Amino acid sequence: MKKKILAVVVASAAFMGLFASQPVQKQYVQAAKNTKTAKKTTKKTTKKAKAKQISVTYTLKDTTKAKNKQTVAKKTFKVKKGTSVFTVLKKAWKVNYTKSSYGVFITKIKGLGNEKKKLYWTYTVDGKMAKVAADKQKLTKNKSKVVFTLKQYVQAAKNTKTAKKTTKKAKAKQISVTYTLKDTTKAKNKQTLAKKTFKVKKGTSVFTVLKKAWKVNYTKSSKYGVFITKIKGLGDEKKKLYWTYTVDGKMAEVAVDKQKLTKNKSKVVFTLKQY
Numbered sequence: 001m002k003k004k005i006l007a008v009v010v011a012s013a014a015f016m017g018l019f020a021s022q023p024v025q026k027q028y029v030q031a032a033k034n035t036k037t038a039k040k041t042t043k044k045t046t047k048k049a050k051a052k053q054i055s056v057t058y059t060l061k062d063t064t065k066a067k068n069k070q071t072v073a074k075k076t077f078k079v080k081k082g083t084s085v086f087t088v089l090k091k092a093w094k095v096n097y098t099k100s101s102y103g104v105f106i107t108k109i110k111g112l113g114n115e116k117k118k119l120y121w122t123y124t125v126d127g128k129m130a131k132v133a134a135d136k137q138k139l140t141k142n143k144s145k146v147v148f149t150l151k152q153y154v155q156a157a158k159n160t161k162t163a164k165k166t167t168k169k170a171k172a173k174q175i176s177v178t179y180t181l182k183d184t185t186k187a188k189n190k191q192t193l194a195k196k197t198f199k200v201k202k203g204t205s206v207f208t209v210l211k212k213a214w215k216v217n218y219t220k221s222s223k224y225g226v227f228i229t230k231i232k233g234l235g236d237e238k239k240k241l242y243w244t245y246t247v248d249g250k251m252a253e254v255a256v257d258k259q260k261l262t263k264n265k266s267k268v269v270f271t272l273k274q275y
Contacts, residue, residue, distance in 0.1 A: 055144075058076075060072040081140060084135050086104055103135050107121075174199050176264055177266045177268060178197045179198070179213050179269075203260050205256065205258070206256045210231070240274055
């Protein structure tokens with residue numbers, strides 16, 4: 001009898017042990033599944049992170065030096081898509097700058113730049129002159145090339161000296177200029193808003209003629225010149241609607257009051273864009 005009871009107890013214990021081990025086994029199986037899922041998620045996240053990263057190359061050039069010595073420095077970075085040009089620039093080199101409602105104005109990079117000597121920095125992205133401040137320009141393409149160029153703007157001073165030496169006849173010489181207003185927020189066939197042609201004195205500023213053509217709202221800085229806010233009532237800083245301009249197809253590098261008209265039949269185009 002005792003042997004039978006002992007056999008029953010042993011069998012019961014074995015059965016209970018088997019029953020109790022099942023949840024533990026399930027836990028191990030679930031843990032293994034979670035580990036696999038975590039690994040897959042990590043791989044996907046890593047792939048996405050890598051996919052969002054782009055390669056950008058920054059170059060510094062100094063045009064005041066000899067042509068074979070103009071490239072000052074060059075660096076390549078892996079950055080998150082959508083990073084601003086300015087953010088990467090600060091990682092690359094020491095940058096001095098001022099900031100306004102229009103964005104960052106770079107005064108020095110690696111100690112180079114001098115407002116008194118009219119040494120200013122401009123920049124291009126993939127060969128195209130930037131139309132906004134460096135902190136507002138986003139990097140979106142892989143293998144983009146950003147070039148910051150130091151230039152000395154002495155043309156205005158040269159023009160003044162030349163003008164003093166010219167004869168009265170040369171001063172009196174007039175040229176023809178055509179001004180066009182475009183609004184890129186409209187449909188392509190409706191972008192040209194207005195067009196006017198003028199006879200002006202050679203050396204007249206772009207701004208002087210613009211004011212004759214249409215009503216202009218602007219702000220003025222003693223250092224950098226005139227900044228156009230509205231033409232014919234169009235333009236809105238809150239909506240990031242800004243005016244840019246070209247002279248004979250080339251993007252201007254100075255303010256409108258500093259850009260002189262010197263060629264006959266020049267074409268000046270003011271374009272309203274949303275940034």
